Amino acid sequence: xxxxxxxxxxxxxPEGENLVLNCSFxxxxxxxxxxxxxxxxxxxxxxxxxxxxxxxxxxxxxxxxLDKSSGRSTLYIAASQPxxxxxxxxxxxxxxxLSFGAGTTVTVRA
Amino acid sequence: DTAVxxxxxxxxxxxGNDKSIKCEQNLGHDTMYWYKQDSKKxxxxxxxxxxxxxxxxxxxxxxxxxxxxxKAHLNLHINxxxxxxxxxxxxxxxxxxxxxxxxxxxFGAGTxxxxx
Numbered sequence: 617x618x619x620x621x622x623x624x625x626x627x628x629x630p631e632g633e634n635l636v637l638n639c640s641f642x643x644x645x646x647x648x649x650x651x652x653x654x655x656x657x658x659x660x661x662x663x664x665x666x667x668x669x670x671x672x673x674x675x676x677x678x679x680x681x682l683d684k685s686s687g688r689s690t691l692y693i694a695a696s697q698p699x700x701x702x703x704x705x706x707x708x709x710x711x712x713x714l715s716f717g718a719g720t721t722v723t724v725r726a
Numbered sequence: 727d728t729a730v731x732x733x734x735x736x737x738x739x740x741x742g743n744d745k746s747i748k749c750e751q752n753l754g755h756d757t758m759y760w761y762k763q764d765s766k767k768x769x770x771x772x773x774x775x776x777x778x779x780x781x782x783x784x785x786x787x788x789x790x791x792x793x794x795x796x797k798a799h800l801n802l803h804i805n806x807x808x809x810x811x812x813x814x815x816x817x818x819x820x821x822x823x824x825x826x827x828x829x830x831x832x833f834g835a836g837t838x839x840x841x842x
Contacts, residue, residue, distance in 0.1 A: 648829065659730070659816060659833035660769075705769065709829060713782050716769040 618643045622706055622717035630725050635693040637720045639706030644684050651680050651691050652705040654719065660705065664691070696724045729753050732817050732834035739807055740842055747802045747837045749817030757781070758800035759818040759831065760792060769816065775800050776822065804839075812841045 619642045629635060639649070648667045652660040664673045666682040666689070673680050677694040693700055703721045707714040730751045739745055751758060759782075760772040774782040778794045789805045804811060817834040 650830070652833075657835070659835045660818075660831075662830045662832070665830055703767070707769075713771045713774065713784075714769075714831065715771075718767050 618646075618708060618710055618715040620706060620708055620715050620717035622704075622720050624720060625718065626721045626723075628723040628725065629696055631696060631698060633696055633724075635691075635696050635700070635722060635724075637691040637693075637704050637706075637722070639689040639691070639717055641687045641689075641708045641715070643708075643710060644687050645710060646684065647709045649680075649682050649689050650707045650709065650714070651678075651689075652707065654703045654705055663704075693722075696722075698724045698726045700724050728834075730817055730819055730832050730834040732815075732837050734837060735835065736838050736840075738840045738842065741807055741809060743807050744803070744805045745807060745839070746804070747815055747817075747839075749800050749802070749834060751798055751817075751819040751832070753819055753821075753832060755819040755832075756797055756822050757820045758794065758797070759820075760800065760802050761816040761818065763814040763816060763836070765813070773800075773802075807839075807841045809841050812839055814838050 621640045623638045650665045651663045664680045666673045679692045682689045703719040705719045707716045732749045757776045759774045761769050763769045772786045773792045775794045791803045793801045814836045816836045818831045820831045
């Protein structure tokens with residue numbers, strides 16, 4: 617059974633600082649790894665998807681890396697802004713379904 | 727136009743009642759999902775349907791019955807509601823269910839169910 621862990625559970629940083637969010641998973645036989653953002657009272661928004669054959673993906677200030685063999689992914693957010701405050705969820709797809717971590721709640725202080 | 731829409735957004739009901747949550751997607755996707763997010767914020771897959779056919783049923787009590795009248799709709803009916811059913815339920819869709827493709831899932835805004 618796939619288990620996904622995200623560390624830390626919460627993070628508070630001043631505006632402008634870089635963010636590093638970690639995700640680990642127990643079964644490396646995955647199709648892809650996805651990072652989502654969840655805002656209070658809203659659904660999830662897909663940020664980045666890394667296919668199992670890829671090592672990283674970038675979108676604007678976001679960069680996600682994947683080390684499938686060690687079961688780890690890291691999401692980097694450069695030059696954080698107050699609008700980046702949200703919960704970030706990591707999910708791995710295997711066996712035709714997504715398994716989610718509990719998320720990292722990020723607060724960026726102005 | 728909202729890509730994945732769920733109704734209602736909030737649902738408050740008594741134990742023992744039967745309720746339904748509706749979900750519609752206008753993305754032309756073949757696969758739809760239901761997830762449950764509990765009080766500890768873990769999102770867990772409940773069901774997935776591909777072209778109206780059940781693909782995944784994750785040991786969900788049979789009080790929960792998904793219905794897919796067409797591939798754009800996946801409704802969730804819950805019988806004999808229990809206190810432990812209180813959670814946020816999310817609907818999602820994706821182009822297909824194949825793990826070999828870039829299978830981004832698009833989520834609805836969620837339905838917060840409170841069972842009293």
